[in-house]
Amino acid sequence: MDFYAAHEDSNGRTEYIKSIINDDYTEVMIHGEHRVGYKTHQNVLHLCEGSYAARTSQSYYDWGVIAGHFGSMILLNEFLDEPTAFPLMQQQITLIEQAEDEKSSAFSIPQEAIDTVLRQGSGVQDGKYRIYLHYQQNASAKENADFLKNEYGIGGRAPVLTGTDIHEWHDGKGITLTSGKIMGPDAKIVLPWSKVQKRLGELIAADRYLSNKEKEYLPVYEQQMEERRQQLAEQAYAREILNREPTPSEKPEPPSRENAHYAFSLGDTVYLGADEYEIFSFEGGKVLLRDVSFPLFSKELARADFDRVQIGRASCRERV
Numbered sequence: 001m002d003f004y005a006a007h008e009d010s011n012g013r014t015e016y017i018k019s020i021i022n023d024d025y026t027e028v029m030i031h032g033e034h035r036v037g038y039k040t041h042q043n044v045l046h047l048c049e050g051s052y053a054a055r056t057s058q059s060y061y062d063w064g065v066i067a068g069h070f071g072s073m074i075l076l077n078e079f080l081d082e083p084t085a086f087p088l089m090q091q092q093i094t095l096i097e098q099a100e101d102e103k104s105s106a107f108s109i110p111q112e113a114i115d116t117v118l119r120q121g122s123g124v125q126d127g128k129y130r131i132y133l134h135y136q137q138n139a140s141a142k143e144n145a146d147f148l149k150n151e152y153g154i155g156g157r158a159p160v161l162t163g164t165d166i167h168e169w170h171d172g173k174g175i176t177l178t179s180g181k182i183m184g185p186d187a188k189i190v191l192p193w194s195k196v197q198k199r200l201g202e203l204i205a206a207d208r209y210l211s212n213k214e215k216e217y218l219p220v221y222e223q224q225m226e227e228r229r230q231q232l233a234e235q236a237y238a239r240e241i242l243n244r245e246p247t248p249s250e251k252p253e254p255p256s257r258e259n260a261h262y263a264f265s266l267g268d269t270v271y272l273g274a275d276e277y278e279i280f281s282f283e284g285g286k287v288l289l290r291d292v293s294f295p296l297f298s299k300e301l302a303r304a305d306f307d308r309v310q311i312g313r314a315s316c317r318e319r320v
Contacts, residue, residue, distance in 0.1 A: 068162025144197035
């Protein structure tokens with residue numbers, strides 16, 4: 001129990017349990033008549049009923065599960081055996097009368113067990129970090145409750161504590177803990193979001209919410225979230241620029257016809273009237289054109305005249 005109190009890391013607890021259990025095959029008698037035994041292996045613990053050579057049933061459990069069983073027993077005050085104190089006759093009558101008067105199906109679960117359920121987080125990836133960082137904003141109780149309701153959503157875990165019949169369900173009303181069958185539980189406790197947000201705030205203030213390993217990773221998570229926020233902001237700004245209609249002052253003016261410049265290269269096809277020509281050369285401010293239909297014939301124009309003809313053709317095409 002002392003080791004579990006000082007070490008919350010599941011891996012550390014698992015290694016500790018492996019180290020304290022006898023390696024040899026071991027048998028014990030329960031109530032003087034029920035023989036059970038166990039044998040350790042590298043990755044599992046082998047449990048069986050009856051003698052090892054003539055066992056009637058057997059099971060193999062992962063060491064992490066075994067460590068979880070120990071943790072659940074400690075939380076539920078079931079780890080240490082205590083002698084049963086049988087009540088006197090009058091005490092028995094009083095207990096029966098109280099049970100009849102209450103007629104309640106509520107069951108008792110230690111606060112430490114409830115805290116362990118809350119410290120598991122929302123069950124959504126990185127949910128614990130989002131919850132922890134939200135509480136750093138000093139929001140109101142209602143804001144905290146609304147945040148938790150949205151963060152948890154709808155879902156559950158069965159069982160919520162390893163080796164028990166305690167299950168958890170969360171929805172718009174809060175967190176519900178049940179004991180017994182999932183579809184028809186024997187008893188249940190409902191923790192409304194108003195109470196959940198209050199207890200989570202107390203756990204965070206007492207530095208009991210995040211494990212040591214989670215505390216080490218928290219700065220990495222914050223950096224990742226900051227980079228993600230910057231990326232989303234840049235994407236949103238780019239979309240805004242692309243979708244924004246330019247104002248009249250921002251619309252570019254078309255170039256003046258007088259200053260228009262048309263770039264041509266040797267081999268380009270141009271037209272003079274209806275005749276098709278190929279640019280053969282540019283020499284001394286003159287353009288030499290070769291008739292495509294009659295390659296032996298050519299035409300020579302001053303570059304200024306050639307440019308004027310091409311600008312005029314472009315103007316006609318636009319009007320059409």
